[in-house]
Amino acid sequence: MYMQKREELHKVWIYFGLVATAILVLFPMLWTVSLSFKVPQDITCAVPKFIFKPTLDNYRHLFSIAKLSKSVGTTSLNFPRYFLNSLIISGFGTLLSLLVGVPAGYALTRGKFKKSSTRENIAFTLLSFWFGPEMAILLPLYKLYRTFGLMDSYIGLILLYQLIGVPFVVWMSRSYFLDIPVSIEDASLLDGYTRWQTFWRIDFPLVKPGIAATAVLTFIFEWNNFVFALVVGGRHTMPVTTGALGFISYEAVLWGQMAGAIVISALPEIILAIIVQKYMIRGLTFGAVRG
Amino acid sequence: MLLLPFAGCSLFEDCYPLNIKSWSATKKSGGTLNLISEVDSSMKLKFLVIPAIVIPVAVGVIPFLIGLIFSFTDWNLTVPGVHFIGIQNYIEILRDSSFWEAVLVTIEFTGLAVGIEMLLGSFVAFLLSRNVRGQWFFRSIILIPLTVAPVLSALMWKLMLAPTGGVINYLLGFLGMPNVAWLSNPSTSLLSLVVIDVYINTPFVALLVFAGIQSLPLEPYEAAQVDGASGWFVFKSLTLPMLKPILILALVFRLILSLKTFDIIYATTRGGPAALTTNLHLWSYINSFQYGAIGYSMTGAAILFIMIFALSMWLIKVWSRSVSYMTSSQ
Numbered sequence: 241m242y243m244q245k246r247e248e249l250h251k252v253w254i255y256f257g258l259v260a261t262a263i264l265v266l267f268p269m270l271w272t273v274s275l276s277f278k279v280p281q282d283i284t285c286a287v288p289k290f291i292f293k294p295t296l297d298n299y300r301h302l303f304s305i306a307k308l309s310k311s312v313g314t315t316s317l318n319f320p321r322y323f324l325n326s327l328i329i330s331g332f333g334t335l336l337s338l339l340v341g342v343p344a345g346y347a348l349t350r351g352k353f354k355k356s357s358t359r360e361n362i363a364f365t366l367l368s369f370w371f372g373p374e375m376a377i378l379l380p381l382y383k384l385y386r387t388f389g390l391m392d393s394y395i396g397l398i399l400l401y402q403l404i405g406v407p408f409v410v411w412m413s414r415s416y417f418l419d420i421p422v423s424i425e426d427a428s429l430l431d432g433y434t435r436w437q438t439f440w441r442i443d444f445p446l447v448k449p450g451i452a453a454t455a456v457l458t459f460i461f462e463w464n465n466f467v468f469a470l471v472v473g474g475r476h477t478m479p480v481t482t483g484a485l486g487f488i489s490y491e492a493v494l495w496g497q498m499a500g501a502i503v504i505s506a507l508p509e510i511i512l513a514i515i516v517q518k519y520m521i522r523g524l525t526f527g528a529v530r531g
Numbered sequence: 532m533l534l535l536p537f538a539g540c541s542l543f544e545d546c547y548p549l550n551i552k553s554w555s556a557t558k559k560s561g562g563t564l565n566l567i568s569e570v571d572s573s574m575k576l577k578f579l580v581i582p583a584i585v586i587p588v589a590v591g592v593i594p595f596l597i598g599l600i601f602s603f604t605d606w607n608l609t610v611p612g613v614h615f616i617g618i619q620n621y622i623e624i625l626r627d628s629s630f631w632e633a634v635l636v637t638i639e640f641t642g643l644a645v646g647i648e649m650l651l652g653s654f655v656a657f658l659l660s661r662n663v664r665g666q667w668f669f670r671s672i673i674l675i676p677l678t679v680a681p682v683l684s685a686l687m688w689k690l691m692l693a694p695t696g697g698v699i700n701y702l703l704g705f706l707g708m709p710n711v712a713w714l715s716n717p718s719t720s721l722l723s724l725v726v727i728d729v730y731i732n733t734p735f736v737a738l739l740v741f742a743g744i745q746s747l748p749l750e751p752y753e754a755a756q757v758d759g760a761s762g763w764f765v766f767k768s769l770t771l772p773m774l775k776p777i778l779i780l781a782l783v784f785r786l787i788l789s790l791k792t793f794d795i796i797y798a799t800t801r802g803g804p805a806a807l808t809t810n811l812h813l814w815s816y817i818n819s820f821q822y823g824a825i826g827y828s829m830t831g832a833a834i835l836f837i838m839i840f841a842l843s844m845w846l847i848k849v850w851s852r853s854v855s856y857m858t859s860s861q
Contacts, residue, residue, distance in 0.1 A: 251661075251663060254658055254661045254663055255663060257654075257655075257658045258658050258659070258663070258665075258669045261655055261658070261669070261672075261673065262669055262672045262673070264730075265672055265673060265675060265676060265730075265734075266672060266675075268684070268687040268688060268691060268730065269675070269679075269687065271687070271690070271691055271698055272687045272690060275690055283696055284695055284696040285696055286695060286696065287701065288696060288697075288698045288701045340582045340583050340586060341583055343579040343580075343582075343583075344579055344580045344582065344583030344584075346576070346579065347576045347577050347578070347579035347580045348580055350576055351576035351577035351579070351580065352576070352577065353577055362580065362584070366583065366584075366587065368843075369587055369591055371787045371788070371791075371839060371843060372591075372595070372791075372836060372839070373790075373791040373811075373812050373815075373832060373835045373836055373839065374791070374793065374812075375793075375812055375815040375816055375819075375828075375832045375835075376595055376598055376815075376829070376832040376833060376835070376836045377590075377591055377594040377595045377598060378594075379598060379601070379819045379820075379825060379828065379829060379832075380594040380595070380597035380598040380601060380829075381590065381594040383597075384593075384594060384597070399586065399589070399590050400590050402586045402587065402590065403587055403590060403591050406583050406586060406587055407587065410583050435576065460678050463680065464679075464680035464681065464682075465680075466680065466681070466682045466793075466794045466797070466798075467793055467794065470797070471820075480680075481680050481682045481683070481794075482682075484682065484683060484686055485682070485686075485798060495690060495693075495696075498686060498690070499690060502683045502686055502687060505680065505683055506679045506680065506683050509678045509679055509680070510675060510678060510679065512678075513674060513675065513678040514671065517671055517674070520674060520678075521674075521738055521742070524674070524677055524735070524738060525735070525738055525739050525742070526784075528739060528742075528777070528780055529738065529739060529742035
């Protein structure tokens with residue numbers, strides 16, 4: 241009886257901890273959402289208002305360029321363009337990462353190299369691109385891009401984003417291919433199917449959900465990037481991450497519109513993440529956790 | 532897990548005399564026996580890896596090497612002419628107080644942030660691993676900060692930390708705290724950044740450790756219960772050693788990635804006030820894009836690279852030792 245009571249009490253504490261964690265996680269987001277529906281006077285008043293008259297002004301401003309540029313004075317912000325840029329760069333970037341990365345992941349699982357450890361080494365070396373400090377490459381790249389006319393171009397950014405996408409896709413797809421026993425493939429090869437047919441018949445259906453989740457995460461990671469676009473992006477190719485900073489100008493900080501921009505920029509990510517939630521954990525932990 | 536791709540080989544060795552010629556060929560070359568792969572196109576398969584190497588080399592390795600060369604020059608956009616000056620930049624940087632301040636900020640920030648993230652993350656993982664109802668729900672909420680762009684999270688915090696109308700000051704006011712300009716006050720700016728980093732990255736540690744706890748074997752715990760071991764003893768001599776590999780793995784990721792933090796600092800303080808939140812990564816950016824000192828800034832970036840490289844080599848060694856300890860003790 242005593243033990244049972246203790247157990248119950250224990251559970252209460254655990255729930256308390258979990259609910260507190262959830263509140264801490266959600267509060268900044270909900271607060272930002274609330275700011276995005278406030279008029280400027282409600283945002284900067286000394287006592288934050290938890291109850292207020294919601295307005296759609298901030299969102300209306302975000303999507304009407306003329307008004308926006310007038311309200312900021314010299315800086316002209318074009319949020320719809322930033323959003324479109326993010327879609328284009330991350331979308332095509334992800335596509336290229338998959339086209340290049342999945343076959344490479346397969347080759348690094350099944351291909352024959354002189355030493356079999358080569359496969360592991362290449363995959364690991366690729367992953368290490370995630371850990372290098374970006375500044376060590378961005379300044380020389382800035383010079384190179386200027387020489388080749390790639391500054392402020394979609395192609396330049398998409399190529400650069402491959403430093404995020406390719407290592408991740410190779411690493412993750414390899415981890416999924418490794419889960420497939422060689423014997424199934426060998427059986428199919430013995431039946432007279434070619435390597436190519438075997439891939440589509442045997443491997444692809446098995447790795448499809450994993451690759452889909454990897455694609456979504458690649459998209460999110462590329463969407464999230466900031467440094468690359470800061471240095472080699474520009475007026476024409478600015479994505480939402482660098483664009484959101486534009487709401488802090490010399491004249492004023494447009495808190496409400498910035499909040500709106502944050503909400504709209506983060507929403508696609510959160511929705512995507514919830515859709516593939518089941519497969520996310522493995523990707524987010526770089527394959528260290530299979531779940 | 533790494534042995535999986537070889538699982539098929541032994542089966543086929545005995546039962547499939549497919550082609551005597553290739554059999555003897557593999558025998559002679561002394562390689563591992565894989566008849567099937569010998570007769571199909573596995574040899575050509577490896578060329579598929581080429582594009583995945585060419586692109587990162589073009590936009591990553593080559594610029595990095597060029598940058599290394601820059602670091603041996605006195606290239607400065609404000610001064611005409613570029614000369615090779617050997618290791619003079621590296622000597623000068625070691626005498627530069629702004630460099631050492633940046634190194635200090637890097638270490639302080641990383642130490643504080645990663646320390647808190649490891650403790651808090653493990654605690655949250657422990658809470659999640661208690662099989663309570665709604666565990667799935669809490670887990671999906673905790674995932675969210677990992678998917679939102681760090682810059683956007685940092686900006687959310689900037690909104691909350693604002694000196695006027697910021698909700699954090701308002702809430703702390705109930706505890707009798709005075710109004711603080713969190714991000715621009717010299718004594719709180721770095722701490723505020725640590726809080727933001729903890730908000731963004733604690734979920735990563737929590738997820739990893741949670742998975743580690745889920746995969747713990749039950750038998751040792753049953754044995755400990757039979758022996759009447761105390762809770763603390765069980766934690767110290769069972770849970771902790773068994774979780775060690777995954778704890779080190781989380782530590783590796785967090786240490787390396789927070790050493791090169793850039794986004795959240797740039798979005799909130801831009802290294803200020805003064806240079807109190809300028810870490811080495813930002814120092815390098817400021818030196819090249821604000822002062823035009825290209826050679827000098829690349830020297831800083833190269834040193835940061837070496838720091839990260841050395842640290843990760845060492846940590847991976849520690850990690851593989853802890854893993855081999857695990858497998859040999861089982």
